[in-house]
Amino acid sequence: MxxxxxxxxxxxxxxxxxxxxxxxxxxxxxxxxxxxxxxxxxxxPSAGDEYTPEQRRIIDARLDRAAEEVKKGHVSPAFETAAQFAAALKADARKLRSKSRRASSG
Structure with a gap:
């Protein structure tokens, strides 16, 4: 052209x-x-160009907090299958229900 x-x-x-x-x-x-x-x-755009300085500070603070949680071991286990994941969710729900029952009856 x-x-x-x-x-x-x-x-x-x-x-x-x-x-x-x-x-x-x-x-x-x-x-x-x-x-x-x-x-x-x-x-x-480089990673620095995508966010304002204020947004970058917030993101970095959240990443730092997440890294601390991982260091403390506050992470979910890995699951091989969806069935294992579902079973773990059910087990956690049972634990929470039993805690709430004990708290409300005590």
Whole structure:
């Protein structure tokens, strides 16, 4: 596709070219120029770019808390099958019911 560049016109990537290149609304693009050739490549955001500093602090605090819980051994066991998982849930529910009965009767 060929277009004529005019003095007061922004360059526009035609929709058909955007579709073929997989460019979507909201994508971040990086323009590189080398030897008179302009290359447009998607810029993948780094983890630091995805969140505001406040959001990053909240996420980091939650990750730190989760790591502490794992260190203390507060994790669920691994299950080989869904049946094992269901049986463990039922056993935990029985324990909770018996605790609540003892607490309400005592």
């Amino acid at each position: 060929t277009v004529i560049v005019k003095s007061k016109t922004n360059l526009v990537i035609p929709p058909s070219v955007q579709r073929r290149a997989g460019i979507k609304t909201g994508d971040c693009l990086e323009f590189k120029v080398s030897g008179g050739i302009i290359s447009i490549v998607p810029k993948v």
